[in-house]
Amino acid sequence: MGREEREAGSRKQGGSGAGGPASPCAACKLLRRRCAQGCIFAPYFPADEPQKFATVHKVFGASNVSKLLQELPMGHRSDAVSSLVYEAMARVRDPVYGCVAAISSLQRHIQLLQSQLAFAQAELVRLHLHHAAASHAVTDTAADADGKMMLSLDVLLDHALWSC
Amino acid sequence: MGREEREAGSRKQGGSGAGGPASPCAACKLLRRRCAQGCIFAPYFPADEPQKFATVHKVFGASNVSKLLQELPMGHRSDAVSSLVYEAMARVRDPVYGCVAAISSLQRHIQLLQSQLAFAQAELVRLHLHHAAASHAVTDTAADADGKMMLSLDVLLDHALWSC
Incomplete structure (x- = not known):
């Protein structure tokens, strides 16, 4: 040796x-x-x-x-x-779980992010519907009176929602 | 034996x-x-x-x-x-990466979800700001004429935004 x-x-x-x-x-x-x-x-x-x-x-x-x-x-x-x-x-x-612990942790993180994303997307859809309704109501009652409605909420929301 | x-x-x-x-x-x-x-x-x-x-x-x-x-x-x-x-x-x-391949894949999935979530949240903030501005414009020009503005966009958006 x-x-x-x-x-x-x-x-x-x-x-x-x-x-x-x-x-x-x-x-x-x-x-x-x-x-x-x-x-x-x-x-x-x-x-x-x-x-x-x-x-x-x-x-x-x-x-x-x-x-x-x-x-x-x-x-x-x-x-x-x-x-x-x-x-x-x-x-x-971690002798019990080894790097499987990291996998479980990442999977839990993904579930959390997926639920947060689903919530945010649902909020966007909800806002779209509410503001579409608000836009129509305002148009019916006020547009004739002034004719100066500067923003189209439908167009704005369509752009915002379907681009994500 | x-x-x-x-x-x-x-x-x-x-x-x-x-x-x-x-x-x-x-x-x-x-x-x-x-x-x-x-x-x-x-x-x-x-x-x-x-x-x-x-x-x-x-x-x-x-x-x-x-x-x-x-x-x-x-x-x-x-x-x-x-x-x-x-x-x-x-x-x-997978003799080269073993279950580290799963970890890398999950990490990439998390990055994707985080960027999608950040985008959705930015869209919500953007909508909030746009509609707050639209709400004020409409109020200035049309609310006096009719007085029937049914939805307060500020209240609606405040509720939608800060609950997520």
């Missing part, structure tokens, strides 16, 4: 991105194994962020994460790691 | 819930191990739903699920299993 560690320490890792000799990636460090050239974890779990891999390992297991990454094209691996880290952190924070 | 399997087969499992002798739970069946009395998986992974455990095992690993359940009080384990199954199924369906 001593020789392997020295080898790993003298090799640049895809994930470290720093100049000079890089340490083994966070995954290999935690798993106490040689961080070989082409290590599947190295580009996504740099040595300076050990908590990311520790959390993912605790929740999903290194073997499952490795298998999942290997089955994905290179271009999707970074996003997969981000989503795994997000899920794992949510599970550590 | 033969004797153990017979023992497991002749014992009722917490998760099976059926009358008569129950088979080992889905977890022990998949892991090819004895389903002992008090098996941590048995109440939540009945034999007649093998896919639930298979999916959770593939994504999280049996050992991680077992550890997680053991750390939770009994009353929370069923919810934890439900959320794990949900997450695991989402990850199998």
Whole structure:
């Protein structure tokens, strides 16, 4: 192990991105194994962020994460790691519901917004009907007397209502 | 293993819930191990739903699920299993984003609803201002002539606007 560690320490890792000799990636460090050239974890779990891999390992297991990454094209691996880290952190924070808690919360938020939107739209329709009626009443009683009705409420409300 | 399997087969499992002798739970069946009395998986992974455990095992690993359940009080384990199954199924369906895809989709839906709601509320305010102005204009020109203005637009709009 001593020789392997020295080898790993003298090799640049895809994930470290720093100049000079890089340490083994966070995954290999935690798993106490040689961080070989082409290590599947190295580009996504740099040595300076050990908590990311520790959390993912605790929740999903290194073997499952490795298998999942290997089955994905290179271009999707970074996003997969981000989503795994997000899920794992949510599970550590809330062991019962994990990130399903966030989904439930967002769904409740959507229900609230939908009811507020339905109410606002119903109010707009109600105003349209009331003011259409008011407009006719005013036209019948006052328009002949003055002829200076400047605003057409029907036109105004039609524009306001059906544009949303 | 033969004797153990017979023992497991002749014992009722917490998760099976059926009358008569129950088979080992889905977890022990998949892991090819004895389903002992008090098996941590048995109440939540009945034999007649093998896919639930298979999916959770593939994504999280049996050992991680077992550890997680053991750390939770009994009353929370069923919810934890439900959320794990949900997450695991989402990850199998979408290996890159898992259930984070659902979170992103819900967040986009919330943004859309928030902008629709803001628009509807702005329309209500705009109508309020326009009709308040129209009401004053009509009052100035026509109310003296007839005196039969039946609707107070200000009152109507005040009621409509500030109740939402």
